[in-house]
Amino acid sequence: MSDLKSAQAEPLFNSNKKMTYLVLGFFAFLILLPALGPTKFFLHLMIMIFMHAVISQSWNIIGGFSGQISLGHGAFFGIGAYATSFFYVEYGLTPWAGIVIGIIVCAIVAILIGIPMLRLSGHYFAIATLLVGISFQIIFQRWDFVGAASGLWVPLTSEDSLYAIQFHSSKVPYYYLFLIFFTIIFFITWVISRSKLGYRLRAVRDDAQAAQSLGIDVAKHKIIAFAISAMMMSPMGSLFAQYILIVDPDRMFNFEISIIALLITVLGGIGYVWGPLVGTLILIPLAEYARIFFGGTGGAVDLMVYGVVLMIICIFKPSGIISFLPNHILHREKMR
Amino acid sequence: MGLIYALIASGLSLIFGLMEIVNFAHGEHLMLAMFTSFWLWALLGLDPIVSIPITILVLAFCGIITHYFLIRYILKAKMLVQICATFGLAIFIRSLAQYLWTPDFRNVSKPMLEGRIEIAGIFIGQPQFAAAIVCLFAFIGLYLFVTKTETGLALQATSQDRQAAEILGVPSNKMFALGWGLGLGCVAIAGSMMSSYFYIFPDVGINFSLFAFVAVALGGFGSILGCLYAGIIIGLVESLGGLLIDPSFKLLYVFAIYLLVVVFKPQGIFGRY
Amino acid sequence: MTILKVENLSKSFGGIHANQDISFEVQSGEILGVIGPNGAGKSTLFDLITGFTKPDKGSVIFEEKNIFGLRPDKISNLGVGRTFQKLKPFADQTLLENVMIGAFSKESNQKVARDKALEIIEFVQLLEKRHHYAKELSTGQRKRLELARALATDPKLLLMDEVTGGVDQKTIPGLVELVKKLRGRGVTVITIEHNINIIMDISDHVLALDQGKKIAFGIPKEIQNNQKVIDAYLGTIDAA
Numbered sequence: 001m002s003d004l005k006s007a008q009a010e011p012l013f014n015s016n017k018k019m020t021y022l023v024l025g026f027f028a029f030l031i032l033l034p035a036l037g038p039t040k041f042f043l044h045l046m047i048m049i050f051m052h053a054v055i056s057q058s059w060n061i062i063g064g065f066s067g068q069i070s071l072g073h074g075a076f077f078g079i080g081a082y083a084t085s086f087f088y089v090e091y092g093l094t095p096w097a098g099i100v101i102g103i104i105v106c107a108i109v110a111i112l113i114g115i116p117m118l119r120l121s122g123h124y125f126a127i128a129t130l131l132v133g134i135s136f137q138i139i140f141q142r143w144d145f146v147g148a149a150s151g152l153w154v155p156l157t158s159e160d161s162l163y164a165i166q167f168h169s170s171k172v173p174y175y176y177l178f179l180i181f182f183t184i185i186f187f188i189t190w191v192i193s194r195s196k197l198g199y200r201l202r203a204v205r206d207d208a209q210a211a212q213s214l215g216i217d218v219a220k221h222k223i224i225a226f227a228i229s230a231m232m233m234s235p236m237g238s239l240f241a242q243y244i245l246i247v248d249p250d251r252m253f254n255f256e257i258s259i260i261a262l263l264i265t266v267l268g269g270i271g272y273v274w275g276p277l278v279g280t281l282i283l284i285p286l287a288e289y290a291r292i293f294f295g296g297t298g299g300a301v302d303l304m305v306y307g308v309v310l311m312i313i314c315i316f317k318p319s320g321i322i323s324f325l326p327n328h329i330l331h332r333e334k335m336r
Numbered sequence: 337m338g339l340i341y342a343l344i345a346s347g348l349s350l351i352f353g354l355m356e357i358v359n360f361a362h363g364e365h366l367m368l369a370m371f372t373s374f375w376l377w378a379l380l381g382l383d384p385i386v387s388i389p390i391t392i393l394v395l396a397f398c399g400i401i402t403h404y405f406l407i408r409y410i411l412k413a414k415m416l417v418q419i420c421a422t423f424g425l426a427i428f429i430r431s432l433a434q435y436l437w438t439p440d441f442r443n444v445s446k447p448m449l450e451g452r453i454e455i456a457g458i459f460i461g462q463p464q465f466a467a468a469i470v471c472l473f474a475f476i477g478l479y480l481f482v483t484k485t486e487t488g489l490a491l492q493a494t495s496q497d498r499q500a501a502e503i504l505g506v507p508s509n510k511m512f513a514l515g516w517g518l519g520l521g522c523v524a525i526a527g528s529m530m531s532s533y534f535y536i537f538p539d540v541g542i543n544f545s546l547f548a549f550v551a552v553a554l555g556g557f558g559s560i561l562g563c564l565y566a567g568i569i570i571g572l573v574e575s576l577g578g579l580l581i582d583p584s585f586k587l588l589y590v591f592a593i594y595l596l597v598v599v600f601k602p603q604g605i606f607g608r609y
Numbered sequence: 610m611t612i613l614k615v616e617n618l619s620k621s622f623g624g625i626h627a628n629q630d631i632s633f634e635v636q637s638g639e640i641l642g643v644i645g646p647n648g649a650g651k652s653t654l655f656d657l658i659t660g661f662t663k664p665d666k667g668s669v670i671f672e673e674k675n676i677f678g679l680r681p682d683k684i685s686n687l688g689v690g691r692t693f694q695k696l697k698p699f700a701d702q703t704l705l706e707n708v709m710i711g712a713f714s715k716e717s718n719q720k721v722a723r724d725k726a727l728e729i730i731e732f733v734q735l736l737e738k739r740h741h742y743a744k745e746l747s748t749g750q751r752k753r754l755e756l757a758r759a760l761a762t763d764p765k766l767l768l769m770d771e772v773t774g775g776v777d778q779k780t781i782p783g784l785v786e787l788v789k790k791l792r793g794r795g796v797t798v799i800t801i802e803h804n805i806n807i808i809m810d811i812s813d814h815v816l817a818l819d820q821g822k823k824i825a826f827g828i829p830k831e832i833q834n835n836q837k838v839i840d841a842y843l844g845t846i847d848a849a
Contacts, residue, residue: 004731008724069419116595126419131546131591138588196713196722203699203710210697213659214762215685215714259427266420304435307428314421 030179034172043171047243049284050178051236052264054185056276058232059261061189064271065198066225067205068118069126072133074257076106076230078140080237081252085152088164095165095242102234110230111223118222137253151248154241165242174243181239185232186273192228193273201225202271233261256303263310269322278322283309395524426545612637612766612797618657618667627653629821631667635766635814640788640798642812642829644805646841649818651801652694655768659691660684671766686714690764692755694771694801698743704730704754705739711761726761732794733757733787749780756787760796767791769800773807785811805842809833817841 033046055077062068083105084098117128160167167173192198200221203211208218241247260283268279290302313320402425613635620628628650635641643651656662658669660681669677676684685691699707705723708730712722730739733753738746743754752772759767772788773781785807791798802808808815808829815832817825819841825832832838 004727004736008727071423127546128595131594134546135588135591194719196717196719199706199710199713202702202706206699206701207697209661209681210693210699210758211710212661212681213685213691213693214711214758215682216710217680217682259423262420262423303431304428307424307426307431310424311421311428314417314424318417 027183034175040171043175045285045288047171047174047178048288049280050182051240052260052284053277053280054182054236055233055257055261056264056268056279057185057189058229058236060265060270060272060276061192061232062225062229063262064265064275065193065201065205066222068222068226069262070129070226070229070258071126071262072129072131072136072258073229073233073261074253074255075133075136076110076233077237077240077257078136078249078253079106079109080234081241081247082140082152082237083234084165084238085154085241085247089152089154094163095238096163099235099238102238103231106230106234107227110227114223114226115219118219118226133253133255133258137249137255140249140253151246151251154245154247156245165239166245174239177239181235185235186277188232190273197221197224205271259303259306263306265320266318267309267313267321269320270318272320272322275320275322279320282321392524395520399520610637611635612672613658613799614668614670615658616668616670618654618669619665620653620657620662621665626821628657628664631818631823633816633823633826635797635799637765637797638792638795639813640792640800640811642808642815643799643801643818644803644808644815644832644838645818645824648820649841650821651818652770653821654818655691655770655799655801658684659689659768685762685764688763688765689768690759690762690766691768692752692759692770692772694774696748696751696755698746698751698754698758700744701742703740703742704735704746704757707743707754708757708761711758714762726757729757729760732760732790734783749776749784752776752784753787760791760794764796766797766799769798771801771803773802773804781807 034043038046055073058076059070059073062070062073080099080102083102084095087093087098087101088095113132117125117132120128156168157164157166160169160173162173165177192201200211200216203214203216204218204221212218237252241252244251264279264283265276266279267283268277269275286305287302290305611634615634616632618628618631619626631650631654633641643654645651653662657664657667658676660676660679660683663678667677668675671684671687671689674687676687676689679687699710702710705726708726709719709722712726712729716722716725727736727739730736733756735750735753735757738750743751746754756769756772759769769788772784776784781804788798788800789811800808800811809832812829814827815825815829816823817832817835817838819837824837824841825835827835
């Protein structure tokens with residue numbers, strides 16, 4: 001039917017003009033959004049969406065692309081947050097540098113803990129990450145060097161300051177900051193997904209032994225994925241610290257962060273580039289509105305809902321909401 | 337304490353060995369058990385020890401519901417899905433408890449067993465001591481059941497090779513339910529005993545979950561005897577660590593042990609996996 | 610030229626001697642068949658050679674290099690490929706993607722890897738199915754997928770574990786033809802096979818194992834008439 005020559009002549013990727021324009025249009029819209037005069041709340045919502053999308057995407061790299069379930073990813077978020085704040089508070093170093101420091105530290109930490117832990121099989125690894133996540137919280141709660149339980153007090157600048165990444169007059173600068181990182185990280189993810197690395201990670205995920213028989217160094221790839229994932233998580237912590245300007249272990253090493261990253265990705269579509277965004281768009285607006293309506297008890301209720309949603313997804317549609325899309329669109333988008 | 341961990345851990349190990357599902361919600365079930373004891377005490381004036389059978393029933397009931405609504409579906413799913421599902425269950429139960437009963441700490445103020453007794457020069461609280469003894473017995477009971485009785489052997493058979501067992505006439509669904517029920521039963525006993533002296537609050541399950549996981553990993557998934565040794569070891573490490581170094585870092589020591597064991601001897605001391 | 614030399618290879622699991630003192634040589638470009646009743650240690654032998662299990666003692670020399678105790682991926686990169694008895698396709702990925710992953714072991718450029726994968730897929734005659742997900746393929750097709758995937762790594766030596774196992778009768782001749790054609794690609798093949806007729810048909814030499822020990826090594830005709838081999842199989846060998 002088909003022959004070799006024509007098969008080889010096919011383009012490498014099914015790129016669809018429509019899809020490309022859609023995506024570009026989407027980003028153009030995002031860039032222009034503030035000009036439409038949105039409310040503060042709406043900006044806040046968008047910022048939360050960007051942040052959670054990136055957090056989940058970071059989890060997706062290790063959980064979805066590589067198949068290792070991490071339950072303690074919040075640790076990297078916290079490291080990023082403390083990296084910027086600490087150096088600013090103690091040494092007056094601009095948080096921009098802090099972001100970079102955070103990324104490097106997270107990469108190192110990821111590699112260090114990854115080397116022993118990634119040798120473990122799924123369940124053991126998950127438990128280990130759980131322990132890591134909680135350990136970090138405990139450590140930072142008692143480490144006086146970084147303010148222990150009360151955390152770091154970030155001095156507020158009197159005016160908007162690009163140097164200190166603090167903006168008090170409006171949320172718009174924060175919006176663009178988060179948008180930039182969101183774009184960059186999703187782009188990186190997209191590139192990875194279509195690259196040789198992406199293929200090999202998926203091989204490791206699907207069948208590690210077969211991957212080994214094909215010359216793939218499984219341990220090394222897992223660690224790479226873990227490190228990349230950590231490096232993506234870190235800037236979000238950093239930016240969040242700059243956004244709320246209160247940095248303490250309960251907020252920054254919060255277990256909820258780890259849960260949400262996982263939940264959103266599983267909900268949206270694990271292993272897919274756009275999965276985390278889909279999940280975020282569904283979950284975060286709901287969460288934010290719930291917080292308004294349920295007020296004080298909101299804390300427990302939204303966790304309850306998370307738990308239920310997680311269970312329901314696992315039972316009925318483990319590959320996530322995005323897999324409701326017809327297969328040909330999926331294949332294109334996923335480009336596994 | 338070690339014995340309590342052992343009991344909880346064996347429940348976990350049982351479930352895993354049987355169905356290859358790691359029950360991330362195990363600790364939460366413990367919390368439920370403790371709350372059950374508490375409410376039975378608060379509302380009906382029943383001392384926790386007396387109410388053990390009721391607690392067991394309550395938990396068994398919960399277990400059946402869980403099994404029916406959740407576990408059945410995820411038995412065949414990928415590991416990732418199973419982890420997420422039981423994890424979701426854990427979160428749900430924990431936050432439900434928080435919602436219904438507020439995050440406050442509760443405790444049973446005048447339990448049947450109070451005060452301290454002296455054994456070989458060491459003072460131990462009576463409730464703790466009783467708890468340890470009861471758990472030990474429960475553990476022995478469980479061990480005997482699994483290894484000596486026919487049902488217990490059937491359970492083991494199913495966990496080792498489900499299809500083979502089915503061919504020989506062992507109904508796996510019932511076995512799973514039984515395993516699940518037993519696992520939760522362990523937790524019920526442990527929880528009831530502990531409610532005599534431990535503080536009860538929604539998040540209490542987390543630490544125990546973690547310790548249970550570590551115990552199972554140490555002792556080896558699938559080995560009940562291993563859980564016993566592991567539980568005791570963990571209990572010792574926790575107490576000693578707290579004594580010698582810094583109490584607030586207790587969790588970290590246990591974690592360190594976990595890492596060491598799991599890296600160097602992945603099957604645990606007695607394990608099969 | 611001797612491409613593979615195995616000497617005194619041994620492995621015990623607990624009290625079970627899965628492989629005991631196995632020694633043999635494989636010549637470049639030939640097809641070596643490995644036979645033996647179930648439990649004879651054939652798959653274990655493969656695991657030992659490809660690094661999935663570490664041997665207790667002995668030596669494995671591939672193209673003058675000692676590959677004893679190396680990791681499987683390193684051994685694969687040196688030019689030893691394998692397929693598995695229990696098929697291990699990447700189920701949620703397409704045939705093309707599966708084979709491309711194999712190709713990536715030697716190529717970095719995606720287009721080159723993709724084209725190479727396509728060429729191999731055509732060799733195993735599955736070109737129309739290249740965009741089908743691996744889990745949609747039949748057993749015979751999956752066997753070809755594994756073969757293609759392993760071939761994409763440009764192996765000089767290919768270890769095939771049970772090519773015709775579980776495949777229906779009419780698909781078998783096609784698979785056998787494929788194996789024969791491998792020689793034309795410059796690949797040396799060691800294949801485990803239960804079907805004695807096939808082994809006798811395609812092999813240049815045959816290695817017979819029983820209960821972990823080597824009981825015979827020689828050309829097919831000799832093996833057929835070897836009393837020990839006949840005993841091991843209790844008379845299931847047909848005179849060709």
